[in-house]
Amino acid sequence: MIAIKNILVLNNFEEPQKCKKSDILIENNIITKICDAGQLKTPEGAIVIDGTKKAIMPGLINTHSHIPMTIFRGVADDLPLMDWLGNHIWPLEAKLDEEIIYAGTMLGCMEMIKTGTVAFNDMYFFTDSIIKAVETANMRCTLSYGLIDLCNEEKRQTEVKAQKDVLNSLEKAHNKNGLINAAVGPHAPYTCSADLLQHAHELAKEHNIPMNIHMNETEDEIRQIKEKTGLRPFEFLNSLGVFDDINVVAAHCVHLSDNEINILKEKNIYVSHNPLSNLKLGSGIAPIPTYLKDNINVTLGTDGCASNNNLNLFESIKACATVHKGVQQDSTVVKVSEVLNMATKNASKALNYNSGEIKEGMWADLVILDLKNPTLIPNKNIISHLAYSFNGVVETVIINGKIVLENGKMTTMDEDKVYEKAEEAYLNLVN
Ligand SMILES: O=c1[nH]cnc2c1ncn2[C@@H]1O[C@H](CO)[C@@H](O)[C@H]1O
Ligand SMILES: [Zn+2]
Incomplete structure (x- = not known):
């Protein structure tokens, strides 16, 4: 008590x-x-x-993170998304191991807690190590394994199998005290085949859990999907039935057509707005005032520490409360109460939590x-x-x-040990 x-x-x-x-x-x-x-x-x-x-x-709720990437802080600055991911981040991620993931997650949990965040919605790999760290930190979270098959059938089958184990681990962790929750995380329309996206949707429905996905972050990826399918990403996924009957947390939503905004409304999709990641990667600025006018559920995220480069959600709150006023040349858009609700009660609704209010x-x-x-x-x-x-x-x-x-x-960890282990993990990653 x-x-x-x-x-x-x-x-x-x-x-x-x-x-x-x-x-x-x-x-x-x-x-x-x-x-x-x-x-x-x-x-x-x-x-x-x-x-x-x-x-x-x-407590604040961060609806988009890649928490182990705290170890990547400062490794690849000033690059656009596709170059950043393909030529810098993915090659480093190929060197990850359980220890690096644990060390990064402990550091990330510490940073979030020290800056008022109590829960986060994460997408990454090595879920068992993340669970171990989050249980130590006693943080609330929704974890998804980032599914990527790059339209390769063999890779798809491995991913489907891995996903099964991850859901088992998450269910076990959830049963301890309800702190850890599961989601499915197809990475993005440009990294997942239609089959994998549909498989993820079926799992979300079957387990009654949310879907966590990157959507419409850059113009470049939208062009790729249009060339492949003739449709824009939200139109394509909607045609596959991927948004039906589940909570979808769509990270970024920077570039949407009017028809895609209608899909957000119709399917009650939750937007995770990541203003600082979008600014740093030069992706653009999401039309948040339009979403708010349309009563779309907007929440806030930091994204990972290789594109932000911290997990302090108060910085994202300030960015969100200011950047749209500048873009619109209208200081009345995105009010204090709206942005604080994004970081608390809207996020709680998106993740089916019973928090975000006192x-x-x-x-x-x-x-x-x-x-x-x-x-x-x-x-x-x-x-x-x-x-x-x-x-x-x-x-x-x-x-x-x-x-x-x-x-x-x-109270849940030895701070000096966390710093030391994080430094060690960084050296193992970059050397
Ligand atoms: O902003 C982003 N857009 C797309 N991918 C990202 C972003 N931030 C991190 N990742 C990547 O998503 C995967 C997680 O499962 C990782 O490969 C991570 O580097
Ligand atoms: Zn992301």
Whole structure:
């Protein structure tokens, strides 16, 4: 049990003036009580957190990452997507092993937690090593194995077999405490055959899990699909039935035709907007204000550390809240509440979580901020600060009812050891 006393609860992004000081009780992994400050009787044996001069917010949810790529930070800058992937990232990924993946995931979990992220939607390889690290860190996540067959039949069969094992591992991990969830992850329309895409869709339906896929990131890949099929990527996948009856989290969605935007609406597809990765790889800027006008569900992601190059979702929040104002020459688009919802409750909906808000009955995935932080002063319009000024350095993080960061220190891992192992893994990767 955790009792948090006298804390400013940031649970209303639309009407910040209604946020007030309250007491919160957490039992097991659930927020069981929220009442006016001073009203909560501390149950015997509860851990008490004094919330004076502190604020609490829903933990952030990153809907697009490749967490082990934290080890790739800084290895291939200033390149366009296809050159970056084909000539730099994929050759390095061929050298990955379980130890490098574990070290990268531990570092990634640490970085996310220290910057207020409690959950992430990931696509990568070596799922067993990722599971091991995420369980140690006690983070919530949705993991998918990145399916790639490059339209090669033999490769497709290997991928289908690998996918089966991965789903078994994920199911076992899920049964422990519900922290780890499964998704299917066909990498992208330009790396997967129609058969593989349809197979992934069938699995998502059968297991009632989301699909995680890269869509329409660059003009170049769209041209490839059009040459091959005569259709744009969303039209092609829609014709295959890939979007039917499942939650789809489509990463990037930078270049869409009007007809493709209609498909987003009709199929209720969740967009994972990755503004910093799209800017760094020179891919373009997604038309987020149009999506918001059309009531499309937009969420936020960082992408991996070779294209961002960090996992601080507060930076993506600020980028999203500012870049579209510049593009549209209209400072009224993408409001503070809209962008904060993207990083919390919209993401929770996309991934079928019970979090992203602070309400009784919801999972205790919470972030406590020390208000004595230069980027949060004056302590008046804190919700505005979350979007525009906060440096992301959080004080305490609770995931699934467990304190994983306490006064800025990780409780689930030895920080120095994580740094050391990450340095070693980097050297093994590049040498
Ligand atoms: O922005 C991106 N677009 C396309 N592929 C990416 C991006 N970021 C990482 N990967 C690649 O996706 C695979 C994960 O299963 C990896 O090969 C990773 O390098
Ligand atoms: Zn990606």
